[in-house]
Amino acid sequence: MSNVPAATRTLRVLRYLASQADPVPIESIMRACELPRSTTYHLVNAMIDEGFVVHLPEERRYGLGVSAFEVGSGFSRQAPLQRIARRPLAQLVDRAGQSAHLAVLHGRDVLYVLEERAPGRPHLVTDVGVRLPAHLTASGRAIMASLPPSQVRALYPDRAAFTDRTGSGPQSPTALRAVLTETRRRGFAVEDGEVTPGLRSVAVPVVDHNGHPVAGIAVTYPAADPAPPADLVAWCARQVSQRLGARRTD
Numbered sequence: 001m002s003n004v005p006a007a008t009r010t011l012r013v014l015r016y017l018a019s020q021a022d023p024v025p026i027e028s029i030m031r032a033c034e035l036p037r038s039t040t041y042h043l044v045n046a047m048i049d050e051g052f053v054v055h056l057p058e059e060r061r062y063g064l065g066v067s068a069f070e071v072g073s074g075f076s077r078q079a080p081l082q083r084i085a086r087r088p089l090a091q092l093v094d095r096a097g098q099s100a101h102l103a104v105l106h107g108r109d110v111l112y113v114l115e116e117r118a119p120g121r122p123h124l125v126t127d128v129g130v131r132l133p134a135h136l137t138a139s140g141r142a143i144m145a146s147l148p149p150s151q152v153r154a155l156y157p158d159r160a161a162f163t164d165r166t167g168s169g170p171q172s173p174t175a176l177r178a179v180l181t182e183t184r185r186r187g188f189a190v191e192d193g194e195v196t197p198g199l200r201s202v203a204v205p206v207v208d209h210n211g212h213p214v215a216g217i218a219v220t221y222p223a224a225d226p227a228p229p230a231d232l233v234a235w236c237a238r239q240v241s242q243r244l245g246a247r248r249t250d
Contacts, residue, residue, distance in 0.1 A: 139216030
């Protein structure tokens with residue numbers, strides 16, 4: 001660890017704190033980031049001085065500071081994910097001849113942040129800014145199939161967590177697990193009329209440099225049309241993933 005640049009250590013601490021639901025003791029930071037005690041205190045104190053970390057002395061815990069929030073807000077303003085994905089998504093639409101969209105997971109919903117419409121195709125409900133139940137959408141299933149099972153269980157602990165749109169789709173944790181298991185086996189997610197009757201979707205996750213799913217790319221098409229090749233959707237997802245720093249897989 002002594003050869004790891006200080007900047008890399010700092011980013012590891014920030015990433016770890018961002019992944020926690022609550023502030024954590026210094027010992028947790030040490031273990032998770034594999035840092036010596038003295039180094040951890042040095043980094044954390046420097047980050048406190050810059051506003052990226054806040055110390056809660058009564059609780060003996062550390063959490064993210066206001067400067068970390070400002071960085072996150074800057075990310076939202078600049079919309080880099082949408083910028084990165086726009087061209088590959090347009091190419092996907094040209095090749096598939098169907099509309100496509102990019103969605104991110106937000107709680108138990110997916111939030112649509114980018115859409116490319118194919119000429120002459122049906123109007124979709126997936127306009128930018130629209131939220132839909134993640135467990136009913138191909139994009140949401142693609143993302144959740146790549147998440148740790150414990151995270152999915154936290155999102156969907158019981159039947160009360162499930163909503164319905166068309167009377168179909170998983171309505172229990174057991175049914176959702178079966179859908180996600182089949183999604184992983186197949187290598188892509190599908191949805192058939194569970195959001196809008198008569199429309200189907202196929203989706204693949206976009207992953208970052210850690211292999212963590214950050215979004216889903218889906219093509220939606222009329223049930224009467226041939227299904228677009230899943231390999232084509234996977235190609236688009238790989239293009240965006242690689243632009244985010246993911247390792248090449250082809």
